Amino acid sequence: MTSPHPSKTKIVHDYQTTFVFCRQGQHRWPHPNTWNWRVTLGFRRKPLEYRLNLVCETCGTMAIDKIDAHTGEKTRSYRWPDGYRIPSDADVSRTDLRLEMLHRISGEAEVIEPEQKKAAGQ
Numbered sequence: 001m002t003s004p005h006p007s008k009t010k011i012v013h014d015y016q017t018t019f020v021f022c023r024q025g026q027h028r029w030p031h032p033n034t035w036n037w038r039v040t041l042g043f044r045r046k047p048l049e050y051r052l053n054l055v056c057e058t059c060g061t062m063a064i065d066k067i068d069a070h071t072g073e074k075t076r077s078y079r080w081p082d083g084y085r086i087p088s089d090a091d092v093s094r095t096d097l098r099l100e101m102l103h104r105i106s107g108e109a110e111v112i113e114p115e116q117k118k119a120a121g122q
C-alpha cells in the first residue's frame with residue numbers, strides 16, 4: 001500500500017521556515033495591551049463568556065480563547081494558515097522538525113570551539 005502523502009523527508013524539507021520555528025512552541029502572540037476582548041452577554045446582560053482571538057505575528061495561526069465568566073475555565077482552539085497542518089499519518093514528529101530547524105540555522109549559529117583540556121598544574 002502506498003502512502004497518500006509525499007515522503008516524510010519531502011514534507012519536512014518543503015515545510016515553510018516560519019512554520020518550522022512556530023512548531024517548536026514559539027508562536028509570537030501580540031502583546032496583551034493590544035488584545036481585543038469580546039464579551040457575550042446573557043440574561044439581564046450579565047457576562048456569560050469572554051472571547052479573545054490571537055493571531056501569531058510570525059505564521060498567522062489563530063488561537064481562539066473562550067473563558068467562562070463564572071468559572072474562569074478557559075478553552076483554546078486554533079485555526080491554522082494554509083500549509084501549516086501536517087497530516088497525522090505522515091509520521092512527522094516534533095523531533096523531525098527540530099532537526100530540520102537545526103539544519104536551517106546551522107550556517108547562522110555562533111561557533112563555540114571545544115573546550116581545551118586544562119594542562120596539569122595550571
Ligand SMILES: [Zn+2]
Pocket residue numbers: 022026027028056057058059060061
Ligand atoms: Zn506562529
